[in-house]
Amino acid sequence: MDKAINLSGRMEKILDMAGKGQTIADIGCDHGYVSIAAVKRNLFSEAIAMDINKGPLESAKANAQNFGVSANIDFRLSNGLEKLHQNEADTILIAGMGGPLICEILSANMDVAKSAKKLVLSPQSEIPEFRKFVLENGFRIDEEEMVKDEGKYYFVFCLSPSEENDYPAGELGICYGGLLLEKKHPVLKEFLLKQKDVVSTLLEKDGIKGTSKAESFKEELRKINESMESFYS
Secondary structure: OOOOOOOOHHHHHHHHHHOOEEEEEEEOOOOOHHHHHHHHOOOEEEEEEEEOOHHHHHHHHHHHHHOOOHHHEEEEEOOOOOOOOOOOOOEEEEEEEOHHHHHHHHHHOHHHHOOOOEEEEEEOOOHHHHHHHHHHOOEEEEEEEEEEEOOEEEEEEEEEEOOOOOOOOHHHHHHHHHHHHHOOOHHHHHHHHHHHHHHHHHHOOOOOOOOHHHHHHHHHHHHHHHHHHHHOO
């Protein structure tokens, strides 16, 4: 019986946004399940699974063997995009890392990153700074999604190399996602309401009032309220 491969809700969303193509490069592939699913579900003809650590890569090889797709996956020990060549993959996927690390990976091999038609990226921290980076470094945000998986919120971006820079909603868009705000994304709404409660509680804490932290929290609260009024009212 042919084995099905199950992914987490977050990884299913990431793979869904990757769509279909010839070759997908999975950077920081860990145990290789996304690469395996991409090939096994006939979304991509082949995958390049890359990781900086030998242990996960060996595990990925064993998993690919177990699911019968070893012949269609090339495994490479690589620091970021270092061992990927220009035009070798039409889709590049990077997930499960902090925003600064993803920006660092792109910066180190920008020519390779921009040779792909599509990049699907899911940073786990410093999201506004990540948006600024990609928009200022020759990428267009074509699609943005948000998913809640096991109680945590994740952002997923679909980028393409482009000098066009018409990302919507100004400052609020950079902070919370212009494309998400425009489509009144329900998961973003839930996230904003929860964040509003967190910030409001922090403002009431002893020792916060009158400090620079309090001003920062007030500014965040202002942006959240403005986002809710402008896009969800």
